[in-house]
């Protein structure tokens with residue numbers, strides 16, 4: 001149950017609140033109860049678990065790290081001239097840590113955008129009755 005008055009949702013507002021790890025609905029409560037475990041807001045009781053972020057956060061995180069960090073890193077001569085063990089020993093931990101730091105923020109941003117556009121869980125799919133099955137109450 002949502003008790004706090006809902007501000008006019010906008011993509012920018014949801015994005016900012018999600019990036020900050022806050023509830024997109026009120027901006028005050030925490031979005032996570034663990035590293036990536038989304039929770040209902042402790043302030044406004046908005047159910048943030050109903051937004052299916054799915055594979056979007058890892059996809060965008062890889063996109064950001066790959067294009068903004070790894071690609072420019074290849075322009076430095078250090079990468080090509082230093083011993084491989086030294087390059088891998090310094091860059092891989094840094095890229096791994098950066099990825100792990102970005103992932104919850106990107107997931108929050110995705111959830112914030114889903115909140116803003118009103119996207120909810122997928123509707124439960126009901127089995128389609130087969131044509132050969134007789135309809136309930138129908139007489140032959």
Ligand SMILES: [Zn+2]
Pocket residue numbers: 023024025026027028029041042043044045046
């Ligand atoms: Zn909230």
